[in-house]
Amino acid sequence: MSADDVIQAWDQADPTSIHPLRQVSEEAYWDSGRAQADMLATVIPDGAKVLDFGCGDGRVAIPLAALGYEVTAVDASQRMLDRLADRAPDLSTLHATADGVLNHLGRRKMDAIVSLAVLIHHDYKDSRYTISRLRAATKLGGILVLDWPVSDQPTEADSWIGVTTWSRQQQADACAEIGLEPVDSGLPWGVYRAVKAGS
Ligand SMILES: C[S@@+](CC[C@H](N)C(=O)[O-])C[C@H]1O[C@@H](n2cnc3c(N)ncnc32)[C@H](O)[C@@H]1O
Incomplete structure (x- = not known):
C-alpha cells in the first residue's frame, strides 16, 4: 500500500478503530495517552518545541501540551485534526505529511519529534x-521518538492496519544514513538523537 492509501484509510476510519483501547472505554483511551506523554517526558527536555507527527485526535499531543511542551500536532487527515480541535481548540495543528512539515517550518527546526x-x-x-524528512525537521542534538519496531522476522505491512517490522541491520543502516543515534531509554519505542548523517 502506498502512503496515500494508508492516509486515506485513516481519514475514513471509524474513531473506534484508531486504537484498541477505544474498544475498552474512552477513559482508558485518554488515560493511555496521558501515561505515554509522561513516558515521553523522561526523554524530552522541559519546555521543548515538540511536533507530534500523525497525532490522530490528540491522544498524546493534548497531554504533552498539558505538561508544558510547545506542541504542534500534525496529521494528514483533516478529520482527525477536527476531532483534536473539538477537544483542544487552542492546540497548534498542521494538516500535512512530512514534506508539508518541512515546507511549513522552513529554516526552523523542532527540539523533538x-x-x-x-x-x-x-x-x-x-x-x-x-x-x-522528520530528521531534517529536527535540530542537531534534538530527540526523535519513533514507533519503529524491529523483529527477527521482519515483514512489511500489507494493509492500512498492518504492521511493518525491520531487521536490526536494516534499522542500523537507515539510522547511519539518515543521521540518527539510538539512545538507551527503556521506553517501548525507538529513541534517537539527531546527528550528522554518516556519523
Ligand atoms: C493509529 S493513528 C495514531 C494516532 C496517534 N499518534 C496516537 O498514537 O494516538 C495514525 C495517524 O497517523 C496519520 N498518518 C499516517 N500516515 C501519515 C503520514 N504519512 N503523514 C501524516 N499523517 C499520517 C493518520 O492519519 C492517523 O491519524
Whole structure:
C-alpha cells in the first residue's frame, strides 16, 4: 500500500478503530495517552518545541501540551485534526505529511519529534523517506521518538492496519544514513538523537 492509501484509510476510519483501547472505554483511551506523554517526558527536555507527527485526535499531543511542551500536532487527515480541535481548540495543528512539515517550518527546526503508531503502517520505502524528512525537521542534538519496531522476522505491512517490522541491520543502516543515534531509554519505542548523517 502506498502512503496515500494508508492516509486515506485513516481519514475514513471509524474513531473506534484508531486504537484498541477505544474498544475498552474512552477513559482508558485518554488515560493511555496521558501515561505515554509522561513516558515521553523522561526523554524530552522541559519546555521543548515538540511536533507530534500523525497525532490522530490528540491522544498524546493534548497531554504533552498539558505538561508544558510547545506542541504542534500534525496529521494528514483533516478529520482527525477536527476531532483534536473539538477537544483542544487552542492546540497548534498542521494538516500535512512530512514534506508539508518541512515546507511549513522552513529554516526552523523542532527540539523533538514524536511519532507513535504511524510509521508502523507504512512500507519500508515510505517509512524510511518519512523518517528522513522528520530528521531534517529536527535540530542537531534534538530527540526523535519513533514507533519503529524491529523483529527477527521482519515483514512489511500489507494493509492500512498492518504492521511493518525491520531487521536490526536494516534499522542500523537507515539510522547511519539518515543521521540518527539510538539512545538507551527503556521506553517501548525507538529513541534517537539527531546527528550528522554518516556519523
Ligand atoms: C493509529 S493513528 C495514531 C494516532 C496517534 N499518534 C496516537 O498514537 O494516538 C495514525 C495517524 O497517523 C496519520 N498518518 C499516517 N500516515 C501519515 C503520514 N504519512 N503523514 C501524516 N499523517 C499520517 C493518520 O492519519 C492517523 O491519524
